[in-house]
Amino acid sequence: MTPNPRSQALAETTGLRYAVIGAGVAGLCAAKYLLEAGFQNVTIFEIGSQIGGMWCYGNDNGLSSAYETLHINSTRDITHFHDFPFKDGVQMFPDHRDMHEYLVAYATKFGLVEHIRFNTKVVSVKPAEGFTDASPRWEVMTAAGETLPFDRVIVASGHLSTPVHDxxxxxxxxxxxxxxxxxxxxxxxxxxxxxxxxxxxxxxxxxxxxxxxxxxxxxxxxxxxxxxxxxxxxxxxxxxxxxxxxxxxxxxxxxxxxxxxxxxxxxxxxxxxxxxxxxxxxxxxxxxxxxxxxxxxxxxxxxxxxxxxxxxxxxxxxxxxxxxxxxGTGYLYDVPFISQEIVPTADNRIELFKRVVPPDWRGLYFIGFLNTTTSLPNAFEHQMRWLLPIEKGEALLPSPDEMRADIEAKKAFIAKYYYSGIRHSIEEPHMTYLPELRKSQAQMMEKARRAGNGARAAGSGKASDGRQSSQ
CATH class of the missing domain: 3.50.50.60 (FAD/NAD(P)-binding domain)
Structure with missing residues (x-):
């Protein structure tokens, strides 16, 4: 029986090793979507001992900005993940206690807890020896001195932990x-x-x-x-x-x-x-x-x-x-464990295609590095749905130059419509951003389809001398 190329490719990709940095809303969302898609080798690195990131009041990771009276700005009915609503009785605008309890329950429900390495600070993420665009490999170093190999790294550490001072x-x-x-x-x-x-x-x-x-x-x-x-x-x-x-x-x-x-x-x-x-x-x-x-x-x-x-x-x-x-003067969009050569953050900007992909580095992704007008779980789920076809080989990213052009267009949009404050450099109104993700995904999947058809045509075509043609 002739092997199914798509099944074979999927079997190869599902064996990839994924590092997810952060066990807050974005990190839990990323890990859940990866596991659900069949990527079983997932490790979540959490600097503290708690699930929930900033929604864990007094989090011992030292990064939470939650205050005693903090409530979410979006309602309970639009803030939950699509397949895991809040339990009955939770108030209309959940507070940080409700959110922390919800995120712990989410991690438990979807089997994420066993993938978390608590009290593990990541101090470096860098390309491993032999890194190529076709076969990216990354090294994650922890504060304990471990150097661990991964095929993919998803940064979900948030952008509300390094204060900007006037x-x-x-x-x-x-x-x-x-x-x-x-x-x-x-x-x-x-x-x-x-x-x-x-x-x-x-x-x-x-x-x-x-x-x-x-x-x-x-x-x-x-x-x-x-x-x-x-x-x-x-x-x-x-x-x-x-x-x-x-x-x-x-x-x-x-x-x-x-x-x-x-x-x-x-x-x-x-x-x-x-x-x-x-x-x-x-x-x-x-x-x-x-x-x-x-x-x-x-x-x-x-x-x-x-x-x-x-x-x-x-x-x-x-x-x-x-x-x-x-x-209340905002935060630096800082990723201290990744060098500026890989992801520059000059002028408090993070140069990412669709707020997810650094144009020049394959296998490195960012989830949650945006300000938006919808609930964060909703935005993060859309980002992961956009990302998964790339990882499954069903979508092909644009060229680095095309991604950089898209980033520049986004910067021009923000400069035209928004105040120049630092918090607006990653602004993404969801009625613009979510359709952009869907359109971009359709284009990338069409690109992959055409590339696949071209490869099949090249493999099956015959030159006049009996050899396979090369296209």
Whole structure:
């Protein structure tokens, strides 16, 4: 019987050795999809002793930025993995305890726990000797001095663990200073005058958290914001916005309708003290901050002019004394165990085709290195569905030059539409990104189909002298 080439190729690929770095949402998703596809040789490296990454409050890996009152921004009904819903009774917007319990249950349900090497820090990922594009091999070195061989490496270590510090605040302010990454609870700030710098989701959460018991709370928003409510008409706001998530609805119209809804429920952002929106920004949702601003528990400022000791002078010319500055100034997109020659992160960018593939290195992938407007489990599942056909030999990546051109086009898109803040360098609105993944996958699978047909034609064709033709 003639062997089936596709079955033979699949048998060869399923024996590949996979390293997955990180046992948070992205790492668990990646490992589950690999195992489900028949790739059984999967090792998950976790620096700490816990499953769940940032959703494990007080995680001993030292990388979690979770605070005591943290809830997810997306609802329970859209945040779970497609084949593993939350158990009955979980609140509408799960908190970090719910999320940690959910991720532990997910890992248990799909047999991931036995693949995790806990308390194992990866310090180096580099090409092994003999590496080629056709046959990539990687070496993973751990802090214990082990050097382990793998055919593929999936980096799922996250991008919220290396804080960015504004030197003006870190070096100039002489009171108490901390990055929001290290904030845990409001108790240490009772009775203090606190300036929270940065109006992202964490900054707004923290300002709302401390303002009731702090003596004074100022929130500095250096660019325009659009704060979506959590609940309208007794239902999650996203229940309504999801109705607009049709590819036939123009993106501009969708955004205008959502902005109108927000204005109906929160009024003008400029009336609350924020700058007008001149470009797009990462999605922001908060249930209570508007009320705190209206009740004068939080005062909004639009920028800092100078810092002198414990005195901060704002753009409007006013000056105040503060006891504490909490800097919600974002994170470096840092992968410390991979050299800059392999994955450069200059200007806080990670150059990846479709946010997954470094153009010049085969067998190395990144899952979860993006900011998006849908739930993270949903985004990560789409990334893995896009990746698997490549690993199964059913799709062929574009050339490195084509991938770099795609990356440059994405950078131009972000520069045109988004504020220049560092967090927007990996922004991927899901109504653009997910269709892009599907279109790209179809093109890569068609490329593989044509390559396969060409190979079969070359193998079966006969030249006039009786030898096989070479095409």
């Amino acid at each position: 030197p003006l605040l870190r070096d100039g302010f002489k009171g108490e200073y901390l990055h929001s990454h290290y904030y845990r609870e409001p108790r240490p700030f009772v009775g203090k005058r606190v300036c929270v710098v940065g109006a992202g989701n964490s900054g707004c959460d923290i300002a709302s958290d401390i303002c009731v018991t702090a003596k004074r709370t100022v929130l500095v928003a250096r660019s325009g914001v659009l704060i979506a409510p959590k609940i309208i008409f007794g239902r999650p706001f996203t229940d309504f916005t999801r109705m607009l998530e049709k590819e036939w609805i123009p993106d501009t119209l969708r955004r205008r309708i959502i902005s109108l809804f927000i204005r109906l429920f929160h009024g003008k952002m400029t009336d609350l003290g924020f700058k007008p929106m001149t470009k797009r920004a990462h999605s922001l949702s908060n249930a209570v901050i508007v009320q705190h601003i209206v009740y004068n528990r939080i005062d909004v400022k639009t920028g800092i002019r100078s810092v002198d000791g414990t005195t901060i002078t704002f753009e409007d010319g006013s000056s105040e004394e503060f006891d504490t500055v909490i800097a």
